[in-house]
Amino acid sequence: MSAGSGGAPAGSAPAGGRDRVLGAVRAAVRRDPAEAAVRRAEIEARIAAREVHVRPPVEGDLTARFAEKVALVASTFAPVKGVDRVSKAVADYLDEHGLGREIVVTTDPLVEQVRWSNEFAVARRAADPDDRVSVTGAFAGIAETGTLVFVSDRRTPTTLNFLPETHVAVLARDRLVPHLEDVWERLRDERADSPRTVNFITGPSRTGDIELQLEIGAHGPRRLHVLLVDV
Amino acid sequence: MIPESHRFPDRAGLALADEGLRLALDRARQGFIGNRRKAVDALPEFPALREAARRIKDHTLSNLDLYLERFESQVTASGGQVHWAADAPAARARIIDICREAGARTVTKGKSMVGEEVALNEALEEAGLEVVETDLGEYIIQLADETPSHIVAPAIHKTREEIRDLFAKHHAPLGLGPPGLGNAELVARAREVLRRDFLRADVGITGANFLIAESGSTVIVTNEGNGDLSNTLPRVHIVIAGIEKVLPGYEDLCTVLRLLARSATGQEMSVYTTVSTGPRRSADLDGPEEFHVVLVDNGRSGMLGGEFREMLRCIRCGACLNHCPVYHAVGGHAYGWVYTGPMGSVLTPLIVGLDRAHHLPNACTLNGRCEQVCPMSIPLPSMLRKLRARGFERGLGTRTSRLGLAMWGFLARRPALYRPVAGAAMGVMGWLGRRRGAFRRVPLAGGWTAVRDLPAPEGETFQRAWRRRGSGGR
Numbered sequence: 001m002s003a004g005s006g007g008a009p010a011g012s013a014p015a016g017g018r019d020r021v022l023g024a025v026r027a028a029v030r031r032d033p034a035e036a037a038v039r040r041a042e043i044e045a046r047i048a049a050r051e052v053h054v055r056p057p058v059e060g061d062l063t064a065r066f067a068e069k070v071a072l073v074a075s076t077f078a079p080v081k082g083v084d085r086v087s088k089a090v091a092d093y094l095d096e097h098g099l100g101r102e103i104v105v106t107t108d109p110l111v112e113q114v115r116w117s118n119e120f121a122v123a124r125r126a127a128d129p130d131d132r133v134s135v136t137g138a139f140a141g142i143a144e145t146g147t148l149v150f151v152s153d154r155r156t157p158t159t160l161n162f163l164p165e166t167h168v169a170v171l172a173r174d175r176l177v178p179h180l181e182d183v184w185e186r187l188r189d190e191r192a193d194s195p196r197t198v199n200f201i202t203g204p205s206r207t208g209d210i211e212l213q214l215e216i217g218a219h220g221p222r223r224l225h226v227l228l229v230d231v
Numbered sequence: 232m233i234p235e236s237h238r239f240p241d242r243a244g245l246a247l248a249d250e251g252l253r254l255a256l257d258r259a260r261q262g263f264i265g266n267r268r269k270a271v272d273a274l275p276e277f278p279a280l281r282e283a284a285r286r287i288k289d290h291t292l293s294n295l296d297l298y299l300e301r302f303e304s305q306v307t308a309s310g311g312q313v314h315w316a317a318d319a320p321a322a323r324a325r326i327i328d329i330c331r332e333a334g335a336r337t338v339t340k341g342k343s344m345v346g347e348e349v350a351l352n353e354a355l356e357e358a359g360l361e362v363v364e365t366d367l368g369e370y371i372i373q374l375a376d377e378t379p380s381h382i383v384a385p386a387i388h389k390t391r392e393e394i395r396d397l398f399a400k401h402h403a404p405l406g407l408g409p410p411g412l413g414n415a416e417l418v419a420r421a422r423e424v425l426r427r428d429f430l431r432a433d434v435g436i437t438g439a440n441f442l443i444a445e446s447g448s449t450v451i452v453t454n455e456g457n458g459d460l461s462n463t464l465p466r467v468h469i470v471i472a473g474i475e476k477v478l479p480g481y482e483d484l485c486t487v488l489r490l491l492a493r494s495a496t497g498q499e500m501s502v503y504t505t506v507s508t509g510p511r512r513s514a515d516l517d518g519p520e521e522f523h524v525v526l527v528d529n530g531r532s533g534m535l536g537g538e539f540r541e542m543l544r545c546i547r548c549g550a551c552l553n554h555c556p557v558y559h560a561v562g563g564h565a566y567g568w569v570y571t572g573p574m575g576s577v578l579t580p581l582i583v584g585l586d587r588a589h590h591l592p593n594a595c596t597l598n599g600r601c602e603q604v605c606p607m608s609i610p611l612p613s614m615l616r617k618l619r620a621r622g623f624e625r626g627l628g629t630r631t632s633r634l635g636l637a638m639w640g641f642l643a644r645r646p647a648l649y650r651p652v653a654g655a656a657m658g659v660m661g662w663l664g665r666r667r668g669a670f671r672r673v674p675l676a677g678g679w680t681a682v683r684d685l686p687a688p689e690g691e692t693f694q695r696a697w698r699r700r701g702s703g704g705r
């Protein structure tokens with residue numbers, strides 16, 4: 001008879017769930033208890049080895065590749081020569097879209113260095129439902145796919161990446177990496193503990209759920225603008 | 232939902248008579264196939280990635296017990312909790328308990344196929360909770376009280392007019408008039424309405440595309456951002472996942488991610504790939520206070536121990552549906568349960584029992600295209616053959632063993648439907664069709680033959696196919 005839930009009794013005791021599931025899995029893989037310790041050491045070694053499998057080559061200028069990929073996913077991109085020019089770059093972008101000067105920002109070291117001009121009203125906190133524009137510091141950018149990476153901590157709340165309609169990401173050029181895998185390497189190097197959330201974001205929010213037509217701005221930001229800053 | 236796969240012939244017949252559905256399916260077929268093709272062609276490493284992914288997953292599955300234990304200990308270490316559910320009732324009961332303990336009233340849900348599989352929504356509602364699906368496609372079918380007709384695009388069968396009418400009806404109590412018919416207007420309306428739900432929900436439930444044993448993380452891959460709002464805003468985050476979703480480490484995840492979006496939608500990366508590890512840290516400004524992972528077996532350990540283990544490599548990308556001529560002829564609802572197309576024709580009998588779904592493995596032309604496009608190299612056609620054989624042994628196959636034949640007859644009238652399909656089945660089926668004449672009296676319920684005359688393929692095509700394959704052509 002097929003393995004299945006069809007005839008299973010309702011409301012089986014959740015407490016016994018662990019033994020039942022793991023027992024069934026052990027039987028299915030024909031686990032020999034005498035060997036389990038050895039096998040466990042093997043999988044620990046495999047995890048520790050962090051072997052990279054297959055990666056498409058990312059050649060040439062990382063910035064050019066990143067900019068090209070960012071454009072392909074309907075984000076916009078501007079290089080910025082120095083942190084002191086970020087305020088102006090953000091102002092220009094907001095003007096382009098008629099968006100005023102109210103922003104909510106992260107307090108990571110890069111964005112903290114920005115000296116916002118007087119016209120800005122700057123809040124430093126997690127997102128509120130009515131926030132229209134966020135400016136957040138990215139942990140990394142990936143040239144392979146034009147992806148931005150954000151990690152949550154007390155300085156960089158996750159909601160700022162999702163609730164406001166317009167998301168301006170600030171990325172230091174030296175945090176641009178070739179591949180997905182490089183992000184994990186950096187995270188392991190730079191953080192003692194893993195963050196609650198790591199967001200890989202590739203373009204503004206979208207859906208194809210109505211007649212398979214692409215529509216930008218489903219539940220997350222409608223606009224994603226990337227400032228790549230020389231530091 | 233209660234599986235209705237035993238009604239496949241009737242439902243297929245009705246689907247074939249539905250011109251609106253036909254249009255929707257044509258659009259889907261063209262979009263998905265073309266986009267995937269472009270994305271795969273642009274990546275010379277695709278075959279090597281596919282091979283690497285198969286090895287990763289096979290290794291993980293042969294050590295699944297150890298990887299699950301590793302995953303569990305990491306979740307616990309990061310402040311989360313793992314729950315184990317042997318079957319669908321246990322999964323539902325556990326999740327209801329967590330919601331009750333949290334004093335929850337409202338639940339927002341990200342898209343989860345295993346959630347559909349265990350019929351979670353109905354159970355939560357019966358337990359008195361308000362459940363809101365937040366993926367736009369899932370939201371639409373929740374309003375329509377239907378099941379997903381595609382694992383990636385659940386509301387693929389719905390027209391914009393139908394969606395507008397659903398919104399008009401369900402949003403009226405919120406004081407909102409009927410939305411406009413434009414795509415942008417409909418999406419904006421859903422965004423507006425669902426925002427309110429995200430902000431008041433007590434519990435967010437998401438699925439998981441992957442579980443990472445290295446760190447105890449769960450991973451979701453989405454385009455809309457609804458999953459992220461579901462797992463960040465509510466106080467409690469519950470992840471429901473099949474036990475087969477584990478990968479050893481982050482590098483393994485990177486490899487499989489390169490295959491997933493390309494195979495599903497033709498993107499290089501979906502917009503949001505989100506890795507969640509435990510609840511919010513004490514200094515964090517947002518994120519859930521509780522993090523629960525409910526690991527569901529529900530037939531998977533049975534697959535693991537038998538000849539269908541390879542099915543557990545499936546990453547639910549939908550490529551096999553998108554390239555299946557039978558799926559494109561009848562749509563997802565004909566399959567009668569949550570999993571559809573070739574992967575559904577294997578999974579459904581294995582989860583709900585062959586006696587309740589024996590039509591599905593028969594509704595296949597064995598053209599082999601699904602296996603060719605599957606990023607995880609799952610041998611779907613040979614699995615379907617095995618299931619047919621099992622069904623036949625149990626005397627389940629008599630009425631419908633010719634279902635695939637009839638399917639093919641229908642497809643032969645519509646070259647566009649099988650243009651993307653390898654020509655393999657054509658010679659054999661053409662020959663059969665010719666010998667028996669037109670498929671005017673196919674062994675299906677009335678719905679089918681009432682609306683379709685099913686002639687054999689035209690002679691020229693048949694001749695060419697026959698010559699190419701030689702007289703041994705099978």
Ligand code: SF4
Pocket residue numbers: 494544545546547548549550551552574601604605606607608609611
């Ligand atoms: S069987 Fe293969 S092609 Fe089909 S959904 Fe699963 S991984 Fe994708």
